[in-house]
Amino acid sequence: MSKEKKTLLVVKDLKQHFPIKTGGFLNKKIGAIRAVDGISFEVKEGETLGIVGESGCGKSTTVRSIAQLHRPTSGDVIFNGLNLCKAKERELVLARRNIQMIFQDPYASLDPRMTVRTIISEPLVVFNKRGLLDKKMTKLEIEDNVERLMERVGLNKAFKNRYPHEFSGGQRQRIGIARALALNPKIILADEPVSALDVSIQAQILNLLNELQKELNLTYIFIAHDLAVIQHISTRVAVMYLGKIVELANSTDLYINPAHPYTQALLSAAPIPDPEIERKRQRIILTGDVPSPDREQPGCYFQARCPKRMPWCTCHVPPTFDLGNDHSVACWLYDKKDYSKISEEDAQADSAKKKNNI
């Protein structure tokens, strides 16, 4: 990767909070679920950014906020020089032509009453009607396009008049991919596209996505909870925990030198299909569950489950430290100063002092 690639997407301090309301007449806001809480990253053209994390850590919300399916609470999403969070309706629609999504559940993401042809051609028809395509397309051209797309993703074009229920899970995911490709997008946001599929089908879909990327110079943001899948497909990987990115690095680097204790635990917990390796491996077993994201915490969000916790972590939120080689991590272990000797009282006092200053 010596060539300098263009940056396609910049996400800056993106926050997506969902209000918790009392309901009823007053419907007061009593809090917020901090689904995504201040994340920043960049995606270069032609690369794949993988996002991993446990359920509820905000992976899906992140990509939905990028596509502006939820209007973000604050922060910026800059796509190709255009700030989507502040863009006008028409600009946004135009930009969305280049941002497409593939969803997790191939059963729920296809309308059961539409034929495959209508599903795949819908984006084209809609954009064509509103005159947003480069050049008006005739019905015949759209038809040709649908057939070409179906063949490209490995579906028999004779099936275009069939309904989604007549297809298996893997084939439906192919329909979803064809629909996403219909408008020649620059970036595809794939939200767990292989999690619902069987192993043998999963490999087919991963291979297809890889081929398409090479052929069409696509950029992916790829979400999965399976670490092996993420490593296979990604150039860079972001590890999320409770709405924050705790580690961001090149995929090879991350898997060889995981820095954050959470990443280390995740990697050690993921099973490897090889009995010899699997039996010799030392697992870091995390205790406890992911806490609820409904309130801001004074310290590191991971500290309650962290095996390397220091008193300092309970009351200081870690900033992002750069480890060089495009590897950044949000953990106090990587600051120049050694915090491990600081006692509980001193740490609390320091945190109180900082609060007073503000």
Next chain:
Amino acid sequence: MKENKQPILEVKNLQTYFKTDAGVVKAVDGVSFTVGKGETVGIVGESGCGKSVTNLSIMKLIPSPPGKIVGGEVLFGGKNILALSEPELRQIRGKRISMIFQDPMTSLNPFLRISTQMIETIRLHEKDVSKSEARKRSIEMLTKVGIPAPEARLDSYPHQFSGGMRQRVMIAMALSCNAELLIADEPTTALDVTIQAQILELIQQISKDFGTAVILITHDLGVVAGMCDKVCVMYAGKIVEEAYTSELYNNPAHPYTNGLIESVPRMDAKNKGKVLFSIEGQPPNVIDLPPCCPFHPRCHKTMDICRCALPPTYKVGDDHFANCWLYASEEEKAKVMADVAKENDK
């Protein structure tokens, strides 16, 4: 599989069919395997291959109609479970054989406190245990599975627990009567990686401490590699390969097993960036399967014989069995082909 370990469960030629409007679904068609005392046996396969039906059949939990166990034997401690009456079965279910299901939310009763559900299980099977004793034992079990503050948590409702905690409650309940055999049907599929590691560790620990035999059903080859002594690979209602874990991963004999292992992306970076091996096509519809190898349309080593006859089981190594024509001798294949030709002429 001849082993020193005494077998606790023997499944012999089990056949479970479902009658549907479209035809007879042979969900399980001639499955045989044994589980030794304290052994962990893994059953792997893709969705719809009959893993779960096999294990529901062992407990005789198949809803009938439409399902029916049409043949075979399930010997548990020398007795054929399939021939037992309902009251006799109830003595075994939950006491000597327990099950953990995939989704811990739907397998706990949302209206009842954990305490009610746990005490019920214990008192149902051990009539002389008093309520307070049962409660004490429940607390002990919850402590064993690592639930913090078990005295207080015992009176919670299922929805007050997280997914991982619910699965722990299920395990505690399943083991509260010292079951000899635990059937875990995809116990970690609904859980996150870190929680999955906790639960698997727990099952392993408990199997060691109590000498419980475990049947682990899963589609994750990584989980099997770490947990099981022996593995059965299922495809379209049949066991296509059976071997000890390390033997299976090092020398997979059946092309399907080989494909499965090769098609999983691996974290130890052996196939990073390369095209994954993929098994083309999809699993077959198990309605009216023709009498041939069910895997042949997807197999990369298909021969003529695969299209016209069902392969028998061959011994390919020490305690390693595979159902594939690749291991038949030339004479045998020629004979079978001749028989098939004769049959067709008729």
